[in-house]
Amino acid sequence: MDNLTLLMEGFANALTLQNLLFALIGVLLGTAVGVLPGIGPAMTVALLLPLTYALDVTGSLIMFAGIYYGGMYGGSTTSILLNTPGESSSVVTALEGNKMAKAGRGAQALATAAIGSFVAGTIATAALVFVAPFIVSIAISLGAPSYFAMMMFAFIAVSTVLGTSRIRGLSSLFIGLAIGLVGMDATTGQPRMTFGQPLLAGGIDVVVIAVALFAVGEALWIAAHLRHGKPATIPVGVPWMGKDDWKRSWKPWLRGTAIGFPFGAIPAGGAEIPTFLSYVVEKKLSRHPEEFGKGAIEGVAGPEAANNASAAGTLVPLLTLGLPTTATAAVMIAAFNQYGIHPGPLLFKTEPVLVWTLIASLFIGNTLLLALNLPLAPFWAKLLRIPRPYLYAGILFFAVLGAYAAGLQALNIVILLLIGALGYVARRYGFPVLPIIVGAILGPEMERQLRRSLQISAGDPAALVGEPLAVVMYSAIVIFLVVPPLVRLVRRRWVRRPDVPAGEETKPENADTPDSLVR
Template sequence: MTEISALIDGFGAALSPVNLLWALLGVTIGTAVGVLPGIGPALTVALLLPLTFRLDPAASLIMFAGIYYGGMYGGSTTSILLNTPGESASMVSALEGNKMARAGRGAAALAAAAIGSFVAGTIGTVGLTFLAPVVADFAVGFGPPEYVALMALAFVTVSALLGRSILRGAASLLIGVTIGLVGIDQQSGDARLAFGLPSLLDGIDVVVVVVALFALGETFSRLMHGTGGETVEPVRDRAVLSRSDWRRSWPAWLRGSALGFPIGSLPAGGAEVPTFLSYSVEKRLSKRREEFGHGAIEGVAGPEAANNAAAAGVLVPLLTIGLPTSATAAVILTAFQSYGLQPGPQLFSESGPLLWTLIASLYIGNVMLLVLNLPLVRMWARLLTIPAYAIYAAVLVFATLGTFASGGTTADLLILYALGLLALLMHAADVPIAPAVVGLILGPLLEQELRRALALSQGDPMILVSSPLTVVLWVLMALALALPLVAKAVRRDVGRAAEADPERPEQEEGGPPPATRA
């Protein structure tokens, strides 16, 4: 009952006219920017992060929550109408959604995505309300050894899940850790990686790094590869569902939510696994399996619900133990730190009213997004007709102005564009960006906790495995390292066996794909 009373107090603060205005502004801006092609939720949040710095923490986080959920909603529009997922978790929605759009059913696909996002977002936020305090109470007893093991696990899982290979993910992580070490060491007072430049003695602002790696890196990469437009499927009808669509969609929404939130809540979770899993489940359970690959509405409803439920689930490890498990969560962690708030077990006790106001605003923003998305779906679709060169020119301008407004020095702009060029090289080498942000934020924290642990044990490293929990975390880290290698070897063996099998039936050209075996 404590959570319910705290949530009611949070609604009391979130429902004030001023905070409602900030929530509406956040969901509107988040949806508008999230709809634009090539700009996913993480880039949306990073780009708009400097706009919230002049607000008080409550209003800023409410607006930020609206931007986060709005970016998730807007990404489905791009995937369905333009077949351009803003992030990897939206790939599955594009598989069936774009087929529906090409068949003239784009409005129904968008409606299934919007309502599914609302249902899943609400279920996920309810789960966040009751699960987060429990996890926080459990994590209060963590000491330096537990935090070292937990952050090491986060490093490995993020490197493995957010990149195409562990090696590239580790390279990105190392880049982020290196940037995070720039400045004066708080314990020794020595300057590290400052190269004699006074502007680097205070370190590099996390916001500058996030905007450079996400916004500028994506912009430079798009400009290098051309900004030719793609065909936008028009939306002719209102975003409504027929009775048949409702019957086929609502079980998929519930199943997607049931898959998305628990997996997203895991420290090694994320949104990619539940969305692909949801698509596989819907394909197996559907009575119209032949429609999959040609525009099955369950293939939009289930994965989109799983995606948004996982987005709410990602906030559980972020708020309770300070671990971001997705690119967007890493940017959200940056927003908290910009106000001197460190997500973790103490956040509920130290900043409880602010945190419950934020959670209440998630419910409110979810309702606002449903009201905005269904009637105005044609208006959002028109944003896709904006030329790509104009979109990325605007991104460049806003990133520059936002960075200068937050820092106010020419050195910040030089660092911004230097890191933007670094992000361009990372794109060219197919090195993921998200692990760099995680390393940037958690690297200094890991160093601090490791020093504390070794100080407590007088230099004995065995303190890092001194409790059953630390042993479990190190074992999980080893499994996270080994499983991708094992899965890659299994796929290679299966591929060789399939090539060697002469009786393997070939898929007919243009026909529906064969059912996936268990």
């Protein structure tokens, strides 16, 4: 059947009164929680996951589409008004956005962020409609070796490309994989890492892992270093833009979308690189480059659009291949798994109604966001002044609730605390959290594909490179692992020119200096 017909069917489903209500609740909750300082989109989705326990599949996924976009919109509001990026992807927005707000142009910054998010989200979701079925048509013919290779690629990408230290990224990944081992082996039914505890036979609930890492870990980390005294917030009116602001915004929106979507769509994704790239591009192309660093509207419009477009792009590998590449996407997978739904190419065949209703509700959620958030912005800004003890006590309250409700087992709260402590240690020593959750979620799936590959080939390991895509993926992994050290080596050679003071270059360059990788 034609994709557009399916999409129209999706709209027909999503536009029932009940489902519209779910979308509305999702958007409101997502924004409200996302606006709260210290709560990024991933924590927003993680904290609201328990709501999916009781709703039906369609309703809860529609709600989550709203929470997904709402959480991101809320996050950008926080970074503009408070200079507190909840997630690495909104760091760039804070650069110019907070400067604008301080200069009394907060309303315009919020407006260009909101409208830019809408434009980018809508275009990128439309792109998703066309790209996803195409990828599904390819993916459906892929065998286990290709899936295994793609997962290896995703593992290496999230742990070595993003972040600043590859040792720390890989350590996080292996910790995540170890967490993923807990439970009964899917093939033989043998218990692994359960320590004789029958309650662990089913594995650790992903919701518990997500809430522990993102909510408890973060709350404990902030609690240990809580800044006392009131943080300065900037009061803001209803967002609006003048003619000049529109003129300066629309091109950055489109460029940001064009940059963000492809970066989100490749399974090495993340919004860090595209938002940063968009910022640099806008700075280069702007007619007012002198305003950058002092509150240039292009510097908000472009990266915000890139952020949202890449978020929609992330849904491509998420829905078509089952590969989460951002923290938020990893938590979304947990929401799917709650219903025993495993995203992947088969999902489009077995649950077309569900998938297309979800995509339709992305469009709806996006529109609702724009309609609600422009007038509600002053109210959201008030949420920023919530007293910090209540805020973080509330996060712990809902985290414990979420973990306990995931099976009504008190043991889950103990696991929540343990993995939360792990999240604390990760933040303390700069270990990225994303590889932990991706490893824990994708690990069992990775093992399944590996064993299936070898089963089919009767144990011949050559089968692992028997599909063209697998070869491409392994080549990409080699490039990822080899090129950055090579670049460093060349750069060190370059630095060893005579015009550099002696002694500078003899310092053992550490893999962990922030500029040695992506930046």
